Amino acid sequence: MSPRLGDLGRGALTLAVVGALGLGGLLALRALTAERIAEQQRAATLRALAVLLPADFDNDPQADRIEVVAPAWLGGEDALTVRRARRDGVIEALLLEAVAPDGYNGDIRLLVGVDARGRVIGVRVVEHRETPGLGDPIEIERGPWITGFDGRSLSDPAADAWRVRRDGGAFDQLAGATITPRAVVGAVRRALQFVETHGEALAETPSGATLAFRDAPPLEDSRR
Known part of the structure; x- marks a missing residue:
């Protein structure tokens, strides 16, 4: 060479x-x-859980949990966690991971607390990529907007008011941003519908199991 x-x-x-x-x-x-x-994301979820857990429960919701695959209801193709808070064996609240897949910059991951009467205990954002200064006020650390879901149910507001005000609904949009809050409102409503439709299975399935739901909200509801 x-x-x-x-x-x-x-x-x-x-x-x-x-x-x-x-x-x-x-x-x-x-x-x-x-x-x-x-x-x-794990840390954000733990902080949210501490806020959204009901005042009165006697089990360990971190252990009393199931995995759920319900893309049409909860927005994610992968399994999402549903935690159960109980007192004397009776469900006091369900804490559902949910995804708003139609955020301005992609998925918005949420934790939605729903009490035994189908009312929202609270909602927290655990991950998002929305535009700083426009979409990020969905974070509790940046403003009170997300607390507008507290105490709400499928009948409060009425079905046709589960939208942002620009679309004729009851929920405020953010200054300069409509897509982001619209996505969160839709995701929270679908989570409530999911609990109303499949709450019994969510409550009674043994801890550690995985459930799959291939049904969906009514078409007219999915467009709201």
Whole structure:
């Protein structure tokens, strides 16, 4: 082999090694970032749970939980968690993970607390990518908008008022942003409908089980 060919071979090998190291570093950074995001989401969920749990329960909702695949109701294709708060074995509240898939910048992940009478205990956003300064006031840390669901039910407001005001509904939109609150209102309403339709199964299924629901809200409701 000529010296020139030998130099070319060593140069190619060096480039390959550098490229492999760079790719490995990139993959490691991506894994670390994904882990951090997941940890932040877990922390946000725990904070939300502390707020949304009913005042009177005697079980461990973190252990008394099931996984639910219900894309048309809860918005996510993957399994989402439903936690149960009980007193003396009786359901006091369901705490549902839900996804608003039609946010301005993608999925908005929520935790929705629903009491035994079908009323919203509260709603909290645990993850989103909405535009800072426009869509992010859905976070409780940035404003009180999300508390507008507290105490609401499928009959309060009436069915045709489960919309933002711009669409003729009862819920405020955000200044300069309508898509984001519209998506959250729809997701909360579908979660309430899900509890009304399938609440018995959600309450009685043994902890640790996974349920799948392939039905959907009525078509006219899914467009609200």
